[in-house]
Amino acid sequence: MAKIFCVANQKGGVGKTTTTVNLAAGLAKLGQRVLMIDLDPQGNATMGSGVDKRELELTVYDVLLESASIEEARVTSQKLIDAGCGFDVLGANRELAGAELELVDLERREKRLRAAIADIDSQYDFILIDCPPSLSLLTLNGLCSAHGVVVPMQCEYFALEGLTDLVNTIKQVHAHLNPELKIIGLLRVMFDPRITLQQQVAEQLKDHFGEKVFNTIIPRNVRLAEAPSYGLPGVAFDPSAKGSQAFLAFAEEMVERLKRW
Numbered sequence: 001m002a003k004i005f006c007v008a009n010q011k012g013g014v015g016k017t018t019t020t021v022n023l024a025a026g027l028a029k030l031g032q033r034v035l036m037i038d039l040d041p042q043g044n045a046t047m048g049s050g051v052d053k054r055e056l057e058l059t060v061y062d063v064l065l066e067s068a069s070i071e072e073a074r075v076t077s078q079k080l081i082d083a084g085c086g087f088d089v090l091g092a093n094r095e096l097a098g099a100e101l102e103l104v105d106l107e108r109r110e111k112r113l114r115a116a117i118a119d120i121d122s123q124y125d126f127i128l129i130d131c132p133p134s135l136s137l138l139t140l141n142g143l144c145s146a147h148g149v150v151v152p153m154q155c156e157y158f159a160l161e162g163l164t165d166l167v168n169t170i171k172q173v174h175a176h177l178n179p180e181l182k183i184i185g186l187l188r189v190m191f192d193p194r195i196t197l198q199q200q201v202a203e204q205l206k207d208h209f210g211e212k213v214f215n216t217i218i219p220r221n222v223r224l225a226e227a228p229s230y231g232l233p234g235v236a237f238d239p240s241a242k243g244s245q246a247f248l249a250f251a252e253e254m255v256e257r258l259k260r261w
């Protein structure tokens with residue numbers, strides 16, 4: 001049975017997609033069988049995993065509307081396999097933006113992804129879900145499917161302020177829809193050690209939340225930002241870059257953490 005994690009934070013531009021694709025690539029590099037599910041209509045995680053969202057015949061949209069299974073809709077990028085970190089992708093494109101409205105009147109609307117995953121989860125060690133920057137029905141489908149949530153956050157003064165809504169949503173989902181769900185950890189991303197305030201916030205987060213904060217810190221690194229334009233996660237595009245090394249360390253930390261879970 002796969003361990004299933006959502007990467008969520010309702011703020012945009014905080015590093016969710018970068019975290020999802022690089023963690024997927026890092027875990028694959030460690031020999032783990034990984035499925036990455038893109039739940040954002042922007043399709044950035046799809047493109048960043050070497051899959052052209054415009055050429056997909058079937059996407060997570062078809063899976064949510066139950067007109068295709070994950071087995072039918074998933075794809076794998078040869079580029080990723082060649083880079084030694086191949087993982088399967090259930091992609092998304094703009095079509096997914098319509099799903100929100102179409103799902104509203106359907107039965108089991110929050111649990112459609114969960115049902116689809118149940119058919120294939122024995123084929124994977126990890127399933128990672130990249131969520132959109134909202135607490136929408138799409139994100140809800142992700143949260144209902146997962147064992148845990150990974151929350152990427154920048155070490156800024158107001159970093160915690162936006163988290164209240166996410167934490168409340170997770171509590172609600174835990175209470176009413178998915179009793180297994182918990183926050184597995186906060187991941188400090190886009191870290192710049194030259195900025196004293198970031199150092200202070202990074203330390204405060206660790207002091208305050210302890211085990212709930214991952215030990216690995218992801219630095220701000222231009223190679224991670226360049227990689228998507230080559231259709232690759234940084235870990236595959238430039239494995240020696242500082243940011244890629246950090247994501248590999250994070251993948252190892254995840255595997256270690258799960259042994260104690």
Ligand code: ADP
Nearest residue numbers: 012013014015016017018190219220221224225
């Ligand atoms: P989200 O999915 O939360 O909207 P992204 O992962 O797309 O956020 O990141 C937002 C932008 O920041 C992207 O352009 C991405 O390439 C860049 N970025 C993310 N993490 C890093 C990092 N550690 N170093 C440098 N740039 C980063």
Ligand code: MG
Nearest residue numbers: 016017040044
């Ligand atoms: Mg994103």
